Amino acid sequence: MGPASRTTLTVNGREHTLTVDNRRVLLDLLREDLDLIGAKKGCDHGQCGACTVLVDGRRVNSCLLLAVTLDGSEVTTVEGLAGPDGEPHPLQRAFLERDAFQCGYCTPGQLCSAVGALAEAAAGHPSAVTGPGVRAGDPVPLGASEIRERMSGNLCRCGAYPRIVEAVEDVIP
Amino acid sequence: MRTFDYVRARTAEEATAAWAATPGARYLGGGTNLVDLMKLGVERPEALVDVSRLPLDTVEELPDGSLRVGATVRNSDLAAHPLVVEGWPALSRALLSGASGQLRNAATTGGNLLQRTRCPYFQDLSKPCNKREPGSGCGAREGVHRDHAVLGHSPHCVATHPSDMAVALAALDARVELRGTDGGRELAAEAFHRLPGDRPELDTELRPGELVTAVVLPAATRGLPSAYRKVRDRASYAFALASAAVVLSVADGVVAHVGIALGGVAHRPWRARRAEEALTGAAPTRAAFEHALELELSAAEPLRDNGYKVPLARSLTVDVLTRLAARHSG
Incomplete structure (x- = not known):
């Protein structure tokens, strides 16, 4: 182990204090130290989105975040999306109903990314395809083209994109 | 990845002092490019001075109608800021056309300016690259260069700068505020990055240890x-x-x-x-x-x-x- 730092993280509601090698990225901490293997290592370079989790409610690539930089943060992984009673998140249910995957490797990242994307649109974050008719700061109405653009950071090598878009459309408020 | 020491700075002054006191240190913002380059072995800092939590995360309207954007404001928040969307729409659109939602949530304003080229020769340690290793040659000039520069390149480097945000800042006459160990200064966004010439290892006009603290969008281009x-x-x-x-x-x-x-x-x-x-x-x-x-x-x-x-x-x-x-x- 190289130089290390003490870090406290709350993951899916549970607080963990760990001494981590400064080189440890959040993805490896989740998978290797906390045994939360939902977030997947795809490219390990921030290009595929399989490692997407929510940090303080915002979707991020956990493979590019050094764990030492996240002291005090709240992390939600795919394991934390279900309700307290174990009831699947509406988006998880929609993915099942739409059969929005084949091999499933990218699915945890797709789910966390879609949760983040829905929150961003509700908070008035525009995307590259948002038209001039949406007033700055107002919630952005989502349709298929908005979903495709907002989910472009999540690759699916099986090509389940059409079903993923339909699943996300199903849970638009 | 090579081992490194880690320091979290609480103020810009503390950051520049920590940089000066730590040989081989680099500033760390959102890390979306630097951490990736560290994994590849292209960047090998001996220490990271974490500036991602400096109190520079606000967008402030100045009395003259200009807008000061703190260096740690995240790309997604800047793109969505109503004063940016309405006053300098090219900047919002440029930010939204870059990277992915996840990366924009992590990447900072200062870090976006300081991202390195995506030239594949720069990222591949087995290839020559004057930017990564001065004097080793340029693999791209006679190699795979479909994505490379057509203006202002040199025999030493044909790389392009990858930022969308920086292109909008240059057109909008933005300014970049800097802080070094001996005080602050300002550069026109247009003059922040440089042409490769015979020193392609230098992407910008930053002096060693200087920290980007803010970007200012001028009143003169507001609302145009x-x-x-x-x-x-x-x-x-x-x-x-x-x-x-x-x-x-x-x-x-x-x-x-x-x-x-x-x-x-x-x-x-x-x-x-x-x-x-x-x-x-x-x-x-x-x-x-x-x-x-x-x-x-x-x-x-x-x-x-x-x-x-x-x-x-x-x-x-x-x-x-x-x-x-x-x-x-x-």
Whole structure:
């Protein structure tokens, strides 16, 4: 182990204090130290989105975040999306109903990314395809083209994109 | 990845002092590029000074109508800020055309400016690259260079700067605020990045240890019609083959103010000063736009496989100018 730092993280509601090698990225901490293997290592370079989790409610690539930089943060992984009673998140249910995957490797990242994307649109974050008719700061109405653009950071090598878009459309408020 | 020490700074002063006290230190922002380059072994800092939580995360309207954007404001928050969307729309559109939602949530304003080229020779330790290892040669000049520079390159380096945000900042006459160990200074965004010349290892005019603390969007370009257009290999989530940020105002039937910056074509955002000079005071016609871009791009020196960028940059910029001009007449 190289130089290390003490870090406290709350993951899916549970607080963990760990001494981590400064080189440890959040993805490896989740998978290797906390045994939360939902977030997947795809490219390990921030290009595929399989490692997407929510940090303080915002979707991020956990493979590019050094764990030492996240002291005090709240992390939600795919394991934390279900309700307290174990009831699947509406988006998880929609993915099942739409059969929005084949091999499933990218699915945890797709789910966390879609949760983040829905929150961003509700908070008035525009995307590259948002038209001039949406007033700055107002919630952005989502349709298929908005979903495709907002989910472009999540690759699916099986090509389940059409079903993923339909699943996300199903849970638009 | 090589081991490194880690220091979290609480203030800009603390950050520059920590940098000065720590040999081989680098500042760490959102990490979306630096951590990746550390994994690849391209960057090998002995220590990281974490500046991602400095109290520079606010967007502040100044009395003169300009907007000061703190260096740690995240790209997604800046793109969504109502004053940016309404006042400097090209900046919001440029940010939204770059990277992915996840990356924009992590990447900072300062870090976006300081991201390194995505030239594959720069990222591959087994290949020569004067930017990564001065004196080792340039693999791209005679190699795979379809994505590389057509303007302002040198025998030493043909890389492009990958930022969309920086292209908009150059066109909008933004300024970059810096802090070093011996005080602060300011640079025009347009002058922040440099051409490669014989020192391609230097991307910017930053002095050693200097920290980007803010970007200022000037009142002079606030509210002027502006736009950003980017051409890439995919509909989303790809770097620019060519892009254009344009701000245009027309008064009494002639161009009163024009700012044009091109992305994906040079080692820095390419401010099209010759085109701007030709257009200022001229009638905003398609013919005038085409003539101005011809003048600007007469300086282009395409490589073997990227000649397509010259007509591409011309036609997309003429298109953006034409659309902005139509808003004035409409």
